[in-house]
Amino acid sequence: MRTMTGSARAVYAAVLAFTMLWSQGAGSVQQARSMEKPVIVAEAAMRMLAPVDYYTGTVISREQARLAAEVSGRLLWVAEVGASIDEGGVVARIDDVLLREEHAEREADVARIKARLGFLKLEAARLQKLARSNNAAQSQLEQVESDRLGARSELKAAQARERRSAALLERTRLRAPFTGIVTERLLNAGEWADEGAAVVAMTDPLNLEIQGWVSVSALPFLEPGASVSFEREGKVYRGQVRARVPVGDTRSRLYELRVSLPDGEWKVGESVRIAVPAAIPRKVLSIPRDALVLRRSAISVFVVDDESIAHRVPVIPGIASGPWIEVKGELHPGDRVVTRGGERLRDGQKVKVQGKGSTQ
Structure with missing residues (x-):
């Protein structure tokens, strides 16, 4: 068996060492990549926010x-x-037997008076002809004319009684x-x-709206036609203020509010939460609520830099509105903050951005 020469053994050893170093380097890269934490980020931005109070509302029918x-x-x-x-x-x-009989009697009264009025009209015409030839007394003619006018009044009264009995008969339905x-x-x-x-x-069951009761401080933000949001089973909807009643309940000191409903499947009696601004909106630096990392010692967020390194930044939360919350600290508009996957992040840890949250 042939043995390696000294030069051959040296070359072999060098190749083996290079292969081991290359394998270790590739393994380190693979391990580093596997330690990258997958996260979802959103951008901090200046937004118009106002503090919001929530009031309980109920879906009711406008016609009941x-x-x-x-x-x-x-x-x-x-x-x-x-x-x-x-x-x-x-x-x-409702049983209408007696009312039908009464109505028939009223109709008969009208017919009787109409017949008498017709006779008096003919009698008056006959007496007028006789009076012109001095064959009838003037007093007799005047008496017939008086009776005719009286019969006309009686007819009007009888017709009114007939209409009343007909209306009562109709009201049995x-x-x-x-x-x-x-x-x-x-x-x-x-x-x-x-x-x-x-x-x-x-x-x-189709003509529905929301009925709620709000405090007096909310009335300036609830002019008729104003847009408000409300929640049902975790979903957010928007409606318009149809009416507000500026007369408070004497016990609760709350004021009634009516809000129109958007199209959808709504049921009478459903409960909703109406979001009402508690102050005039102002422009603040805000981030999604999910970006806050709550600890006993401090509240912070993780900001991802251009090299995909996460840095913990302490913040002070302010007013909140919907999914957004105001923050104060070493944070600037456009900074990428972690909204998902930040629960177990460490300061300075490498991350892998898998997507962006909504910035609207």
């Missing part, structure tokens, strides 16, 4: 009513709870003033309904 009987009588039929009724549709019927659903039966078929007694409750 308790429908009352307009005539007394026994209920023959009442719509079921949940029934959908069009505007003008019948929701309850309790009709819906708007399109909606029956939410409650306050009286059932077979029960006696007095005039003015509530029979059913109705609600329009």
